[in-house]
Structures are given as structure tokens and as C-alpha cells.
Amino acid sequence: MIIQAEPWDEPDVRYIYLTRRSLEALAEVLANLMDRSGVHARNKVLVYDFSMSLPAIVVSRAYAPELRRGACEILDCSMMSVDGVPELAARSAFMFSMLQPEVLMIRSELVSVFRSNLERGDIASANPNLEIVLIVHPDPAPLPREVKLGPGVFSRHLLYKSDDGLFLGLLEDGSLYYPSGYYDVKCSSGFVEVRPLFAKERRSHRTSLECGPSGVEVVSL
Amino acid sequence: MIADREYYDEEAETMSYKDLEDIQFRKLKAVIRYAYDNSRFYRKRWKEVGVTPDDINSMHDFQRRIPPYTKDDVRRSTAPGDPTAGLYSCKPEEISIYSMTSGTTGVNTVLGMGQAFADEIVEKLFMRHYWMTKLRPGMKVFQVLTGWHFLGIMTNLVLTKMGASCVTPWGTTMQKYIHNMMRTMLDNKPDYFIGIPWMIQALMEEATRIGVEPRKVFSSVRYMQLSGEPMTQGLRKKIMDETDVIDVFDAGGNTDGVWGSADCYVHRGWHVWMDVDLLELVEMDSLEPVDYGGKGRWISTLLLLGGPLVIRYLGDDLAQVERERCECGRTHYRVRIFDRLDNTFRMNGRLMTPYEVSLVVEEVCGYRLFTIVNPEAGGDKLKLLIGREGDRDPCAEMLDEIDRVAHKKLGIGIEARLVARERLPFAHRKLVRILRGPDGTLIKGDR
Numbered sequence: 001m002i003i004q005a006e007p008w009d010e011p012d013v014r015y016i017y018l019t020r021r022s023l024e025a026l027a028e029v030l031a032n033l034m035d036r037s038g039v040h041a042r043n044k045v046l047v048y049d050f051s052m053s054l055p056a057i058v059v060s061r062a063y064a065p066e067l068r069r070g071a072c073e074i075l076d077c078s079m080m081s082v083d084g085v086p087e088l089a090a091r092s093a094f095m096f097s098m099l100q101p102e103v104l105m106i107r108s109e110l111v112s113v114f115r116s117n118l119e120r121g122d123i124a125s126a127n128p129n130l131e132i133v134l135i136v137h138p139d140p141a142p143l144p145r146e147v148k149l150g151p152g153v154f155s156r157h158l159l160y161k162s163d164d165g166l167f168l169g170l171l172e173d174g175s176l177y178y179p180s181g182y183y184d185v186k187c188s189s190g191f192v193e194v195r196p197l198f199a200k201e202r203r204s205h206r207t208s209l210e211c212g213p214s215g216v217e218v219v220s221l
Numbered sequence: 222m223i224a225d226r227e228y229y230d231e232e233a234e235t236m237s238y239k240d241l242e243d244i245q246f247r248k249l250k251a252v253i254r255y256a257y258d259n260s261r262f263y264r265k266r267w268k269e270v271g272v273t274p275d276d277i278n279s280m281h282d283f284q285r286r287i288p289p290y291t292k293d294d295v296r297r298s299t300a301p302g303d304p305t306a307g308l309y310s311c312k313p314e315e316i317s318i319y320s321m322t323s324g325t326t327g328v329n330t331v332l333g334m335g336q337a338f339a340d341e342i343v344e345k346l347f348m349r350h351y352w353m354t355k356l357r358p359g360m361k362v363f364q365v366l367t368g369w370h371f372l373g374i375m376t377n378l379v380l381t382k383m384g385a386s387c388v389t390p391w392g393t394t395m396q397k398y399i400h401n402m403m404r405t406m407l408d409n410k411p412d413y414f415i416g417i418p419w420m421i422q423a424l425m426e427e428a429t430r431i432g433v434e435p436r437k438v439f440s441s442v443r444y445m446q447l448s449g450e451p452m453t454q455g456l457r458k459k460i461m462d463e464t465d466v467i468d469v470f471d472a473g474g475n476t477d478g479v480w481g482s483a484d485c486y487v488h489r490g491w492h493v494w495m496d497v498d499l500l501e502l503v504e505m506d507s508l509e510p511v512d513y514g515g516k517g518r519w520i521s522t523l524l525l526l527g528g529p530l531v532i533r534y535l536g537d538d539l540a541q542v543e544r545e546r547c548e549c550g551r552t553h554y555r556v557r558i559f560d561r562l563d564n565t566f567r568m569n570g571r572l573m574t575p576y577e578v579s580l581v582v583e584e585v586c587g588y589r590l591f592t593i594v595n596p597e598a599g600g601d602k603l604k605l606l607i608g609r610e611g612d613r614d615p616c617a618e619m620l621d622e623i624d625r626v627a628h629k630k631l632g633i634g635i636e637a638r639l640v641a642r643e644r645l646p647f648a649h650r651k652l653v654r655i656l657r658g659p660d661g662t663l664i665k666g667d668r
Contacts, residue, residue: 065380
């Protein structure tokens with residue numbers, strides 16, 4: 001499968017070449033991270049991201065041609081998605097209120113417009129079932145200082161993705177968590193470097209995440 | 222699978238009508254029984270008219286006694302926590318995939334299904350459909366991934382099962398992502414293209430804008446499957462002439478009614494599989510049955526269990542459903558959708574849609590974008606705005622001929638004007654095919 005990577009340096013166009021093994025491994029990585037976040041069987045997951053975004057595509061076999069089992073099939077969840085463009089925030093908010101998912105996966109830059117389309121701008125009251133919010137943060141965009149989700153008892157997690165490294169991890173409390181066995185992750189020259197072990201042809205990729213004393217701590221799960 | 226054979230499942234696709242009718246009625250009885258025993262939505266409606274599954278012993282009973290329902294009925298029955306309005310035929314905990322309709326009418330409705338249903342409908346509907354439209358194992362397929370939409374999800378599952386590979390651009394099917402689509406086409410050279418008709422013109426214009434020969438965008442593509450907009454023979458010919466592909470297939474259907482398919486190489490309507498869907502036609506107003514071959518509103522019933530529960534869903538389109546063996550050998554329905562009911566109008570007592578008008582315009586000028594202005598305003602001529610092509614569009618000299626052909630074919634005249642294409646009205650990324658009200662007088666001159 002060939003996916004055009006999220007464009008950052010236009011007109012530079014990059015593609016992600018995914019073998020079936022890479023897709024399967026990414027789905028397992030996502031399932032692992034969702035599990036750590038508290039997602040469990042029978043949860044409903046609403047995805048508000050582009051259908052070809054790395055974490056979104058491996059949510060389910062229904063979203064990725066060539067994938068036999070996505071993260072939701074591994075965890076036994078159900079899922080619905082809405083295209084990750086701000087123009088569809090009203091649709092996304094409506095579906096959030098109607099489906100009442102336990103889990104919301106949303107791109108960081110869409111949180112504000114999503115909330116403004118909810119009644120009273122309040123995530124928790126629009127959906128009292130909500131337990132977990134996974135905020136997708138694409139590398140190399142600058143880390144958001146704060147993503148305003150509003151009040152609620154749900155837990156929040158930053159789901160970090162790097163297209164060039166085929167990398168998914170969780171950023172929490174100054175730590176970057178990643179599932180061991182899938183990546184070689186190290187701190188090099190002050191930045192996190194990742195190499196997917198499931199894609200032998202890939203070399204290490206330096207992310208924009210700072211590490212060491214002034215940055216995140218790398219923690220394998 | 223042998224790549225050059227015509228059918229995915231020859232026995233099923235060429236089955237006799239007697240066998241198909243037997244299968245339909247057997248499955249119908251099971252679906253009705255399930256709905257009555259498990260669905261509040263149907264049981265309540267059927268109790269109101271005093272009908273039980275035991276009363277349905279023939280197709281005639283079914284059509285006369287089971288009341289149809291509409292999208293508004295579904296909307297009224299949705300509730301927080303259940304966006305499907307309870308219209309599913311599995312246990313709630315078995316629903317693993319939620320998908321949406323395209324939302325053309327303003328609100329998306331939601332379908333819920335289990336994994337087993339997804340596999341069954343892929344095998345019985347979508348594998349036949351894609352095989353018929355020449356998708357084959359090993360092909361590289363361009364599509365903009367749409368995980369939210371039922372057809373997008375089904376296409377993904379087909380590609381996996383078929384053993385085809387996928388190439389996809391970043392973005393979604395909006396004009397602002399057209400550059401990504403074009404680069405992905407040029408860089409990856411797919412064999413097969415899945416998209417919407419407007420994307421073809423937009424891709425070629427984008428290529429021209431950056432100095433690339435437009436035909437290069439499609440130089441590797443052998444087959445196209447397009448859906449989402451009515452396809453006339455003129456539009457197909459235009460696309461084939463401009464892209465040099467071997468064939469262009471028209472796909473469509475209705476997600477609320479959970480039916481759909483594509484045309485075969487004969488291109489005389491979508492083959493809708495009769496062992497999966499039961500389609501009826503009814504009069505526009507009285508809802509009295511219309512014989513196959515006539516025109517009317519369609520009513521659909523899904524004959525599979527485990528996913529959406531659809532029993533006599535009344536659609537909002539003017540359609541024709543034929544039931545006779547096609548030249549390709551298939552026996553299943555051939556369906557044409559002329560347009561949405563909102564886009565129908567009456568002139569001289571005759572019910573018409575932009576589809577019939579497009580056939581007139583195509584005969585004289587070839588395929589053109591056009592908008593009909595205030596068709597109910599009176600007068601003996603239909604007013605038309607046609608998008609001009611190029612600086613010296615020969616169609617400008619043929620407007621009287623359009624009028625003459627319209628008289629001959631439709632029994633009415635056409636008063637057409639050419640306008641710059643960008644001055645045609647668009648809404649929600651789609652051309653407004655009928656412009657009604659005072660706006661209809663706003664586009665002036667420019668002949």
C-alpha cells in the first residue's frame with residue numbers, strides 16, 4: 001500500500017510504502033497504545049482524522065486495504081470515522097453526540113473547532129459515556145502547549161505519530177511511551193530517533209521531539 | 222480466480238428468474254420474521270397496520286401489506302447512543318463497524334454492522350460488482366480513502382480480498398486536495414481509478430496549471446469506476462476520449478437502502494444483485510406498484526441479516542428498474558437513476574429530469590455542464606445555462622439546433638444560453654442542476 005504522507009514541506013511530496021507486515025505491526029502498536037490508555041473490549045471509538053492518517057488507517061481492517069486485522073478488531077471495539085477537515089466539525093460533533101463513544105481519537109488542530117460545534121462547547125456533557133480522548137499529534141508539528149478539552153472526568157492522551165519513522169507512541173507527563181519489540185528508540189544529539197523493527201528497509205528517523213534532560217524521557221512498554 | 226473470465230460467480234450472476242425469485246422470497250420471509258421478533262421500529266409500524274409475518278405469503282402480500290418508510294422516519298427514530306435507529310439485524314454488541322451515508326440531503330444517517338455481515342456483503346455484492354468493472358488481483362488502485370462512508374469501507378475490504386494494492390493521496394475528496402491527487406497519480410501510475418466524475422476534469426485542469434500534459438495523469442490507468450454523479454453516455458465518451466482509458470464504469474446506488482452496484486461493459490444500467498436486494502418501483506405520488514421497465518420511485522429491501530435492517534425503504538429518486546437478461550449474460554436488475562425527486566419537474570404535463578435534457582444537449586454539442594433555470598416558471602420553453610468550453614465554442618452556433626432536437630425528443634423547446642463555466646451555480650461541490658427562485662434570474666448575458 002502506498003500512502004501520500006502528511007505534507008509539511010510543500011512542494012516536497014513523500015510517500016509511505018507499507019507492506020502487509022508493516023500494516024499489521026502498526027495495527028498491533030496502536031492496539032497496544034490504546035490498551036495502555038484504557039480502551040477495552042466493547043468500547044466505541046470515534047475517529048476524527050484523515051482516513052489515510054497513520055493511526056486512523058490501522059484502527060480497523062475496514063479502513064485499510066490489505067490489512068486483515070486492525071486495532072479495533074484486536075481489542076474487540078467498534079468504530080466510526082469522520083474525515084479530518086475542519087469543514088466537517090459539525091458532522092463530527094453530531095456523530096459524537098449520537099454515537100456516544102467511549103473513545104474519541106482526534107487531530108490536535110481540530111479540537112477547538114470540534115468543541116465549538118458541540119452544544120455549549122462542552123465535550124463531557126455532549127457525551128457522558130466518554131472515557132478517553134486520544135489527541136493525534138503529527139511530527140514535525142510543534143508540540144501543543146495545551147489542548148483545551150474542557151472539563152470532564154475522561155482521561156487525555158497525546159498520540160504521537162511520525163510518518164517517516166512509521167512510529168506511533170504516547171506522550172504523557174514528559175515521557176514518550178512506545179511498545180517494545182516494535183521499535184528501536186534512542187536519544188541522539190538531543191532528539192528522539194526511531195527505527196521500526198518491523199520494516200527492515202527503514203533506517204533510523206530523527207523526530208522533532210527533544211529528549212534528554214530538557215525533553216521527553218523515552219520509556220518502552 | 223482466472224483473471225480474464227467475465228463473472229466473479231457465474232452461477233449466481235446468470236441464475237434464472239425463477240431461481241432468483243425463490244431465493245428472494247425465502248430470504249424475505251427470514252428478514253421479516255427477524256424484524257418482527259427483534260425490531261421495535263418495524264414491529265410498531267406493522268402492528269399499526271395489523272400485519273404479522275404470517276400474513277406475508279407472496280410477493281403481492283409483501284408489497285400490499287408491509288408499509289414503506291422514509292429517511293425522515295429513520296431520523297425521527299434515532300436517539301443518542303443509537304444513531305442507527307435500531308435498524309440492525311444482529312445483537313447490539315456484535316456491531317463493530319459504523320458507517321455513514323454521504324449526507325447529500327443535509328444529515329448523514331448511520332449504518333451498523335457486524336464483521337460477518339461485512340464479509341458476506343463483500344462476497345455477494347461488492348466482489349461481483351468490482352470484478353464486473355474489471356478490477357483484478359494484482360492491480361494497483363488509486364482511491365481517496367474514505368473510511369467514514371459505506372462504499373469506501375466496502376471498497377477497502379474488496380481490495381484486501383481481491384489481492385489488489387492501493388495508492389492514496391493525502392486529503393479527502395475536496396477540490397483543495399486536487400494537487401495531492403494529481404501528484405499521487407503521476408508518481409505512482411495506478412492501473413485502476415476509483416473516483417467521482419468531477420475529479421477527472423479537475424485533475425486535468427490541475428495538470429495543465431502546472432505545465433503537465435493532462436493525458437499523462439491517466440496514462441497508466443486502464444479502467445475507471447466513477448460514482449456520485451449521474452453518468453450519461455456523452456460523459457463516458459468525453460472521459461474516454463480525454464483519458465484514453467479502456468473503459469469507464471458507472472457505479473451507484475443508495476446507502477440508506479443498502480443497494481448498489483455498477484454497470485457492465487454493455488453500459489445500460491447498474492446490475493443490482495437480486496439475491497442481495499429486492500427492488501420495487503412505485504408511482505411517484507400514489508405509491509402504487511409500477512411494472513419493471515417503467516419509471517418511478519424505488520423501494521428497497523436488503524435480504525441479508527447481520528447488518529442494516531432495511532425492509533421497504535422508500536427512496537427519493539426517479540429510477541428505472543429493468544428485469545431482463547443483459548447482453549453480458551447477467552440476469553439481475555438493471556437500474557438507472559435519473560435524478561433526485563427534488564430535481565424533477567413537469568412541463569406540458571410530462572415528468573422530466575435533467576438527465577433527459579442532457580441527452581438532447583449531448584446529441585448536439587456533446588457532453589456539457591448545464592443548469593436548468595426555473596422550469597416551473599411557465600412559458601413554452603425550458604431555460605438552460607450551458608457552460609462554455611474554450612474561446613470559440615461551436616455550441617454557440619447550435620443553440621437553435623438544441624431547441625429543434627428538444628421539440629422532437631421531449632415535446633418542448635429549449636432556450637439555451639452559453640455562460641462561462643465558473644458562472645454556473647455550484648453548491649456542496651456539486652453543480653446545481655436546477656436553479657429555482659429569484660436566483661434563477663441573476664445570471665445574465667455572457668453569450
